[in-house]
Amino acid sequence: MNIKRNAAVGVVFVGLSIAVAGQNRTSDYTQWRGPNRDGAAAGFTAPATWPEKLTQKWKVEVGTGYATPLVVGNRLYMFSRQGGDEVMSALDPANGKVLWRTAYPIAVEMHPAATKHGPGPKSTPVFADGKLFSIGFAGTVTAFDAATGKQLWQKPGTTPLPMFNSHAFSPIVDRGLVIFHTGGHMQGALTAFDVNTGAVKWSWAGDGPGYGSPVIAEFGGTRQLVTITQGKIVSVDPATGALLWERPYVSANFTNAVTPVVYGQTLIVSGNGGPTVAVAVKKENNQWVTSTAWENADVQYRLSNSVLVGDTLFGLSSRNMGQYFSIDPKTGKTLWTSEPRQAGNAAVVYAGDLVFSLEDTGDLKVFRRGATAFEMVKKYSGRIRDVDPADLHRQPDFREGCVELGAVDPQLTDSQESEDVVFLHARSGGPAIFLKR
Numbered sequence: 001m002n003i004k005r006n007a008a009v010g011v012v013f014v015g016l017s018i019a020v021a022g023q024n025r026t027s028d029y030t031q032w033r034g035p036n037r038d039g040a041a042a043g044f045t046a047p048a049t050w051p052e053k054l055t056q057k058w059k060v061e062v063g064t065g066y067a068t069p070l071v072v073g074n075r076l077y078m079f080s081r082q083g084g085d086e087v088m089s090a091l092d093p094a095n096g097k098v099l100w101r102t103a104y105p106i107a108v109e110m111h112p113a114a115t116k117h118g119p120g121p122k123s124t125p126v127f128a129d130g131k132l133f134s135i136g137f138a139g140t141v142t143a144f145d146a147a148t149g150k151q152l153w154q155k156p157g158t159t160p161l162p163m164f165n166s167h168a169f170s171p172i173v174d175r176g177l178v179i180f181h182t183g184g185h186m187q188g189a190l191t192a193f194d195v196n197t198g199a200v201k202w203s204w205a206g207d208g209p210g211y212g213s214p215v216i217a218e219f220g221g222t223r224q225l226v227t228i229t230q231g232k233i234v235s236v237d238p239a240t241g242a243l244l245w246e247r248p249y250v251s252a253n254f255t256n257a258v259t260p261v262v263y264g265q266t267l268i269v270s271g272n273g274g275p276t277v278a279v280a281v282k283k284e285n286n287q288w289v290t291s292t293a294w295e296n297a298d299v300q301y302r303l304s305n306s307v308l309v310g311d312t313l314f315g316l317s318s319r320n321m322g323q324y325f326s327i328d329p330k331t332g333k334t335l336w337t338s339e340p341r342q343a344g345n346a347a348v349v350y351a352g353d354l355v356f357s358l359e360d361t362g363d364l365k366v367f368r369r370g371a372t373a374f375e376m377v378k379k380y381s382g383r384i385r386d387v388d389p390a391d392l393h394r395q396p397d398f399r400e401g402c403v404e405l406g407a408v409d410p411q412l413t414d415s416q417e418s419e420d421v422v423f424l425h426a427r428s429g430g431p432a433i434f435l436k437r
Contacts (some may be wrong), residue, residue, distance in 0.1 A: 032124040032170035039307040041351035060096040100149035128173035153198035168211040181209035202241030210256035245288035294332030336373040
């Protein structure tokens with residue numbers, strides 16, 4: 001099986017001893033990068049002693065794709081490809097039982113440069129008010145009833161497609177609107193649909209979609225939807241779609257692929273081959289203006305999103321064949337770097353002063369923030385053969401002590417069991433992991 005391509009994604013249940021704070025609905029994982037789209041986890045407490053090994057509890061094949069599963073209450077939602085269909089499904093996280101499955105046919109013609117990554121889907125759906133919203137590989141936008149799987153409304157994809165034939169923009173729901181970046185190369189539009197009817201409420205057609213995803217931020221007292229597009233950083237009014245500001249942000253091969261990090265009144269972004277940049281946003285003389293607050297050319301990242309851990313930005317740089325870093329988000333100064341040759345890409349989340357990094361090799365590393373550096377406190381080996389470093393895009397999640405990560409080898413060994421659940425999920429070709437203590 002060549003897991004770089006179209007191997008099935010499995011769901012595996014394995015054991016890990018984790019102490020978890022009280023369970024609550026605020027720790028549901030409802031969208032890309034978690035409830036606040038920032039990679040933060042709620043309700044997680046580190047164990048006194050990290051277990052040495054993991055135990056498989058169950059496994060379910062769910063198809064291929066890069067979408068992060070969502071965990072809401074007692075349901076796990078998967079968006080994947082099975083044969084010629086794109087499929088939304090609901091599973092019971094306690095045992096992996098499929099509760100419902102809704103499919104629609106999709107035909108894709110792969111860009112030669114992207115063939116090895118498989119036919120997606122690559123966008124993570126969003127859950128809001130009992131509904132699920134997704135955009136497929138070729139731009140099909142769909143709303144589902146989360147309780148039954150019933151398709152509520154659907155909009156077909158349009159041409160052209162993005163440069164590499166795939167939509168990776170993960171939608172966001174805001175005040176009764178679900179917002180996507182539809183369209184394709186040089187001809188896209190940020191588009192807001194009514195969550196109940198699918199009616200288009202507004203669109204902004206100023207650039208084609210990138211491969212990153214938006215955030216809602218407040219600058220100068222004004223709520224803004226900010227996203228990285230094909231060649232810009234853009235802010236619009238999430239209620240009306242009116243353009244607030246934009247600035248050029250050109251990436252080689254049109255592959256802008258990060259989610260902006262909000263730090264105070266600045267946005268932190270990085271691109272393909274360029275420095276990490278902090279953009280200051282403010283209003284002067286009734287006009288929105290942006291400026292470069294700082295640049296760090298020594299730290300660059302492309303596909304591995306960073307996280308704010310306190311007043312430290314942590315991530316995996318694409319330089320030196322993969323090097324972990326921390327920088328001061330106020331000044332851009334590099335505070336610490338790891339040894340080189342760590343990983344090609346990684347999916348990162350944090351919980352308190354802990355950072356979980358699932359690497360494209362399948363290794364899971366746990367770091368703790370120190371006074372001057374990040375210390376690796378545990379490594380779980382999940383080596384996957386024949387993995388392309390560009391293939392890990394699936395974002396880790398936490399929910400009620402559950403951490404959802406990627407690409408972990410299902411050939412795992414015994415560990416003690418107890419009551420709390422940790423959830424890991426994989427890239428295309430890897431398993432999803434449930435860890436129970």
